[in-house]
Amino acid sequence: MMRILLAEDDASIAEGICASLRQGGHAVDHVGAGNLADAALHDHDYDLLVLDLGLPALDGSEVLQRLRSRGSGIPVLVVTARDGLPERIRVLDL
Numbered sequence: 001m002m003r004i005l006l007a008e009d010d011a012s013i014a015e016g017i018c019a020s021l022r023q024g025g026h027a028v029d030h031v032g033a034g035n036l037a038d039a040a041l042h043d044h045d046y047d048l049l050v051l052d053l054g055l056p057a058l059d060g061s062e063v064l065q066r067l068r069s070r071g072s073g074i075p076v077l078v079v080t081a082r083d084g085l086p087e088r089i090r091v092l093d094l
Helices: 011-023 034-043 060-069 085-093
Strands: 003-007 027-031 048-052 076-079
Touching (some): 003 011, 034 060, 048 060, 060 076
Parallel strands (some): 003 048, 048 076
16 A cells, blocks of 8 residues: 555546545545645655645645655656646656
């Protein structure tokens, strides 16, 4: 079983992802804002972060940047509606 943090502000998307992951036997915490994701990642140990880039209060890119600046190597799955090659490259570099 993995402990997963889902950072997604769209309630219907979050509900579906949480249900699927829990059905797979994983423990899932959900937050709907970037500042809450940053706090949860600072306070708890997760095996995986599922991260939307378009979060309120703190952009998902900033959440990822802060996570990496703390030296965390947690795997991150980025989920976003943003497109464009420069944006994808920027996030992969984080």
